[in-house]
Amino acid sequence: MQTKKRKSPSLRFRGYTDDWEERKLTDIVSRLSKSSNNSELPKIEFEDIVAGEGRLNKDVSHKFDDRKGILFESQNILYGKLRPYLKNWLLADFKGIALGDFWVFKSINSDPKFVYSLIQSNHYQKVANDTSGTKMPRSDWKKVSSTDFPTPSSLEEQQKIGSFFKQLDDTIALHQRKLDLLKKQKKGFLQKMFPKNGVKVPELRFAGFADNWENIKFKDILKTYSFRSYLAYPSDIGKYEVIQQGNNPIVGYSDGTPFMDYKDIILFGDHTVSLYKPQSPFFISTDGVKILSADNFEGNYLYTTLERYKPDSQGYKRHFTILKNQELWFTRNMEEQKKIGSFFKQLDNTISLQQKKLVLLKDQKKALLQKMFI
Structure with missing residues (x-):
């Protein structure tokens, strides 16, 4: 039995009951192609747009040069056809020139803000992301322009x-x-x-403290704990957290005998340079998580000190050796x-x-x- 196709969205503003109409993209937008190398107009490139958020990550108002691209006006829509899954789109509020693999849309018989929302909808994204090629996939204009999109x-x-x-x-x-x-x-x-460096007190300090700070290397203060007894396979159930390195530290849970004395402990990701301060007894998921403490260092202060002086990431390599030789100032x-x-x-x-x-x-x-x- 064929399912009846829905003709209106499940959530609407009050007062609208008419069915939506099937329209080709070319019925609601014209695709602009006028090129220009006007050196007095700002230029927009892929890297200027925050992916998926439709905003610029920098001020481009003075980004002038004589490169040639597609001329756009305020309320035109820039849509990145190269690697469309990156979601490089922008509803322009100024006049400029789009460089690179952009489609530039001008709304016709339609509201530009609505069209801008439409290209973010699941239906449009599914069509736009149906691409050929692997390294440099691009949206297919023939496919996108010939698809029907429900529109009020x-x-x-x-x-x-x-x-x-x-x-x-x-x-x-x-x-x-x-x-x-x-x-x-x-x-x-x-x-x-x-x-x-070379100064024994911080520029900004809480009132009441005047002693000089001391300079030392992390290897002279850090204590490491054997990880082997605390390795655990994470699951969806269990009493204790299982910690991994990276931006999402809690990978699951486990039962057993965890690392108990967690109060002033900091977990350091050897490959990722991540830091995590556990709030309860824990297990770890890999030997890449280093269990650290330091005598006479309060836990939150040790975390902050590590955050201040930890090395920059150098790819997938062991960073703990670099950290140990890093100098630090402490009170x-x-x-x-x-x-x-x-x-x-x-x-x-x-x-x-x-x-x-x-x-x-x-x-x-x-x-x-x-x-x-x-």
Whole structure:
């Protein structure tokens, strides 16, 4: 039995009941191709766009040169046809020139914000990502332009949908800017709250502390623990966390006898240069996770010190040897250590909360795109 094709989305603005119409992409946009090398117009390249977020990662207002590309106007849509799964798209709010593998769309008989939302919908993305080639896949214009896309016949409904997603994008961008600012502030504090080379006190310090800091190498203070007794295969059930290296440390759970004395322990990813401070007894998933502590170092302060002085990633290699030979400045004053550690812990909690808000907004947008388009 053939399933009846749905003719309207599951979530709509009140007052709209008409079925959506099947329209070719070329019925709602014209694809621009006028080339220009105007050296007074800003240029846009793939790397200028934050993938999947429809915003620029830099100010391009003065990015001038005489390279030739496709001329676009405000409210035109730039869609990256090269490797479309990267989601390089932008609703322009200025006039410029698109360089490289972009399609540039101008809305016709349609609302540009709606069209911009449509190209982010599952239906369009499925068609655009049906590519040939492996190293340099590109969307097929013939395939995309000949596909029917359900579209509201009412321009007013289009405008409501487009404005709704524009407001949601603006909210996401605002939260992203807040997150970026918090991370930038943290980076600045890490620089100012530890002494610079040749200086024995930090530039920024809590009141009441005046002693000089000391210079030493990590190998002179770090204690390592044998990992063999605490290796565990992660599963979905178990009482204790199993930790891996990388940005997603909790890989699963396990039962047994874990590492118990976790209070001032820091886990260092030998290959990834990641850091994790466990909050409860734990297991580890691989010998690449180094179990570390340091005598007379408060746990949060040790974490912050490692974060300040850990080496830059050099690919998939052992970084612990590099870390051990890294010099650091530290204070022996335990009260000062606690204040610094607590300060950065609170800052990390604020950053984590902001990241969760951002993820939630992006998940909400993804769900709404599924429900508000066919």
